[in-house]
Amino acid sequence: MLAVIGSSVAAITGMSRLIVDIAMYFGLFVIVAMALNFQYGNAGIPNFGCAVQVIVGGFTVSGITLRLAYWLVEKAGIQLLPYQTAYDWLYNSQLNVVAVNNYLKTHPLLGVSLLLFSIAVAMVLGAVIGWVISVPAIRLRATYLMITLITMADASQIFGRNIPYICGGTLGIWIPNVFAWYPGDRGVITAVVTLAIGLICFFIFRTMLNSPYGRLMRAIRENEVTCLSVGKNVVGIRRNILMFASAITAIPGVMTAYYYSYVVDAMYQRAYWTYWSWLMLILGGPGNNAGTFLGCALVIAMRRVIIVYKWFFDKILFFPISYFEQILLGVLLIVVMIFRPDGLIPEKLLYIPGVNYTKLVRERVKVDWRTAPKMKFAGKRRFSLKFWRR
Amino acid sequence: MVLFWVMVAIWVFMPAFIVYEEIKERRALAEIEKAEASEE
Amino acid sequence: MLLPPLLMAAIVYACEITILSIGFTMTYLTAKIPNFAHGTYAGYGIYVNYTISKIFGLNPYISFPVAFLVGGSIGTIVYMLVIGVLTKMGSGAIVLTISTIAIDIFLTAILYIYAYWLRSVYHTYTIQFILKERDIQLWGVPGIFYVSLGICIVTVILLHTFLTKTRIGVSMRAVAEDPELASVLGIDVYRTQLYSWFLTGGLAALAGAMYPMWFQSNPSSGAFIITSIMAGSLLGGMESVYGAIVGGFGVGLSEILLTNRLQATFGIWVGEYRPLIPMFFLIAVLLIQPRGLQGAYEWLTTSRKGIELLSKLGIKVEG
Numbered sequence: 001m002l003a004v005i006g007s008s009v010a011a012i013t014g015m016s017r018l019i020v021d022i023a024m025y026f027g028l029f030v031i032v033a034m035a036l037n038f039q040y041g042n043a044g045i046p047n048f049g050c051a052v053q054v055i056v057g058g059f060t061v062s063g064i065t066l067r068l069a070y071w072l073v074e075k076a077g078i079q080l081l082p083y084q085t086a087y088d089w090l091y092n093s094q095l096n097v098v099a100v101n102n103y104l105k106t107h108p109l110l111g112v113s114l115l116l117f118s119i120a121v122a123m124v125l126g127a128v129i130g131w132v133i134s135v136p137a138i139r140l141r142a143t144y145l146m147i148t149l150i151t152m153a154d155a156s157q158i159f160g161r162n163i164p165y166i167c168g169g170t171l172g173i174w175i176p177n178v179f180a181w182y183p184g185d186r187g188v189i190t191a192v193v194t195l196a197i198g199l200i201c202f203f204i205f206r207t208m209l210n211s212p213y214g215r216l217m218r219a220i221r222e223n224e225v226t227c228l229s230v231g232k233n234v235v236g237i238r239r240n241i242l243m244f245a246s247a248i249t250a251i252p253g254v255m256t257a258y259y260y261s262y263v264v265d266a267m268y269q270r271a272y273w274t275y276w277s278w279l280m281l282i283l284g285g286p287g288n289n290a291g292t293f294l295g296c297a298l299v300i301a302m303r304r305v306i307i308v309y310k311w312f313f314d315k316i317l318f319f320p321i322s323y324f325e326q327i328l329l330g331v332l333l334i335v336v337m338i339f340r341p342d343g344l345i346p347e348k349l350l351y352i353p354g355v356n357y358t359k360l361v362r363e364r365v366k367v368d369w370r371t372a373p374k375m376k377f378a379g380k381r382r383f384s385l386k387f388w389r390r
Numbered sequence: 391m392v393l394f395w396v397m398v399a400i401w402v403f404m405p406a407f408i409v410y411e412e413i414k415e416r417r418a419l420a421e422i423e424k425a426e427a428s429e430e
Numbered sequence: 431m432l433l434p435p436l437l438m439a440a441i442v443y444a445c446e447i448t449i450l451s452i453g454f455t456m457t458y459l460t461a462k463i464p465n466f467a468h469g470t471y472a473g474y475g476i477y478v479n480y481t482i483s484k485i486f487g488l489n490p491y492i493s494f495p496v497a498f499l500v501g502g503s504i505g506t507i508v509y510m511l512v513i514g515v516l517t518k519m520g521s522g523a524i525v526l527t528i529s530t531i532a533i534d535i536f537l538t539a540i541l542y543i544y545a546y547w548l549r550s551v552y553h554t555y556t557i558q559f560i561l562k563e564r565d566i567q568l569w570g571v572p573g574i575f576y577v578s579l580g581i582c583i584v585t586v587i588l589l590h591t592f593l594t595k596t597r598i599g600v601s602m603r604a605v606a607e608d609p610e611l612a613s614v615l616g617i618d619v620y621r622t623q624l625y626s627w628f629l630t631g632g633l634a635a636l637a638g639a640m641y642p643m644w645f646q647s648n649p650s651s652g653a654f655i656i657t658s659i660m661a662g663s664l665l666g667g668m669e670s671v672y673g674a675i676v677g678g679f680g681v682g683l684s685e686i687l688l689t690n691r692l693q694a695t696f697g698i699w700v701g702e703y704r705p706l707i708p709m710f711f712l713i714a715v716l717l718i719q720p721r722g723l724q725g726a727y728e729w730l731t732t733s734r735k736g737i738e739l740l741s742k743l744g745i746k747v748e749g
């Protein structure tokens with residue numbers, strides 16, 4: 001099955017294939033990382049449920065758009081194999097999708113509207129998920145919220161794996177090619193659309209962050225009580241931010257499904273979508289979009305190159321290279337958090353002194369235990385009014 | 391192949407635009423700080 | 431007296447979850463963060479047991495103290511190199527929690543690499559295994575049943591003595607209550623934290639060493655049971671070690687017994703949804719009473735409605 005996927009994607013070969021692949025992944029992850037930056041970097045909400053929202057996007061394509069496509073094609077008079085029961089839904093998936101693709105080849109409008117429909121539905125469902133998350137998020141402590149969200153990602157994966165009506169259970173389900181009308185390579189056009197969506201998202205986020213609302217968000221991050229005292233609805237703003245960012249985060253799930261033409265629950269692991277996106281955010285520096293882009297580009301380039309040269313590493317190592325990748329993820333996260341607490345590109349023009357690591361390990365206790373476990377960067381990162389008055 | 395280059399263009403444009411904005415912002419910030427320092 | 435094997439499995443599992451929940455709660459109390467790497471310490475216990483009993487061919491019970499030491503040293507190293515440094519730098523709870531997730535990923539990957547190394551050297555199954563056949567039989571019951579129950583009870587009693595009678599234990603409780611005040615009273619907070627991380631790591635690896643004696647294990651099964659651990663700890667209220675004992679035992683028991691009960695009612699397919707049971711506990715506790723059993727107990731004994739409810743049930747509250 002993997003060979004089939006590989007051959008369908010690898011129409012462009014060699015170096016340009018790698019470039020398309022990196023561009024596609026950059027487009028996918030930059031949307032997630034920007035949404036995370038919007039939530040954590042600017043509003044201070046630690047959303048560890050990115051995988052939940054992405055999985056919702058994927059399930060929208062496999063569970064809703066696919067059925068709609070079957071129904072529309074059958075209305076147009078093309079005979080499809082039965083797909084009502086779980087068995088038929090799975091085992092006729094491939095042949096049905098081939099028939100749908102043949103029809104979509106001559107109907108570009110239908111393909112584009114299917115894509116737009118799935119993105120719209122995914123955004124609505126993502127916003128619903130964001131609202132569901134925000135209900136406990138308002139009442140709970142940040143650490144409790146993290147626990148809940150991480151388990152929620154696992155739970156949604158379990159549902160996807162065991163209910164064949166959603167995404168074909170463990171076997172996965174095939175997705176029609178909405179770009180069938182395009183004669184060239186499918187990967188390129190998917191990458192272009194993803195990057196274009198990323199660009200639109202970037203401009204939306206940029207406008208929002210430069211507006212009074214964005215300033216209010218940063219004010220809430222810096223000091224919640226002050227914002228409450230000047231009559232701002234902190235709870236409502238947090239809910240709006242979560243809903244909006246969740247809606248945006250659902251889009252990469254849709255685009256992943258169309259890029260692979262295939263949906264299975266294992267594509268949406270929480271280690272993949274949550275942890276790597278967080279590494280990008282923390283590596284680049286939370287709070288500014290430049291840092292997010294830099295972190296995303298570095299991490300994606302590294303990962304794709306490692307995967308492309310997997311055959312080389314597998315010859316010299318006795319273990320799969322993916323574990324080395326995980327070690328890299330863990331070590332990078334910790335190193336960045338210790339040596340560059342504000343990321344590669346810090347949020348404002350602040351001088352970050354070098355950290356003497358050996359001294360920190362050996363040093364006896366010199367900690368202000370009043371603030372240590374509670375507040376982030378107490379006294380160090382401040383909300384500078386000077387910057388925003390201009 | 392045209393689309394391939396369109397993709398590369400978008401891909402390059404996004405970071406370039408951000409870097410441009412970032413530099414502009416920082417320059418403005420530095421100017422404000424300089425002006426304030428001279429006022430005092 | 432012979433218990434059905436299912437109940438024995440549930441009790442063994444519940445004992446492991448109890449010990450792990452106690453450690454998780456202690457970390458939460460002293461460092462104020464949920465330690466996501468706590469389950470992975472158990473994974474190290476699993477592999478210490480595997481190495482000693484399968485590779486060296488010794489009695490698996492010899493591995494238990496070794497696992498305690500290995501887990502304790504891992505916990506200490508983690509605190510010294512990462513958590514302690516980040517705390518000294520004044521990082522917030524969110525950054526510290528992310529760092530525990532990073533440690534979790536790192537330690538799991540190291541464990542996988544170790545398993546692959548063992549496979550390439552000794553040419554045995556190291557990724558999926560079960561050590562049930564290496565266990566001793568006592569009156570027709572596997573020894574791990576007695577041992578796990580014994581270790582669980584002894585741990586609880588020793589921990590109670592340690593926390594109430596010894597100087598280190600009392601200072602540990604003081605640090606958990608208020609680190610600032612404790613340091614004023616002359617308690618070395620850093621050293622106390624180190625002791626507490628050693629103890630929690632050791633207990634976690636000890637529980638992990640019991641795991642492969644009854645259940646199928648792989649390098650990530652330690653990371654897999656973190657949901658049950660968190661559910662047990664949260665059910666106990668997250669802020670009391672005694673609550674964690676009750677909560678961990680309850681979650682562990684119900685995870686196996688409830689799955690079996692539901693399988694008998696609805697069919698075999700329910701087994702796939704077993705990980706949802708601790709999640710259900712987690713979400714139910716968070717929605718109904720975020721402070722868990724501890725909060726529920728306080729509500730019952732102090733609030734007017736709770737006392738009325740108790741008096742209806744025929745229980746009288748003193749004071």
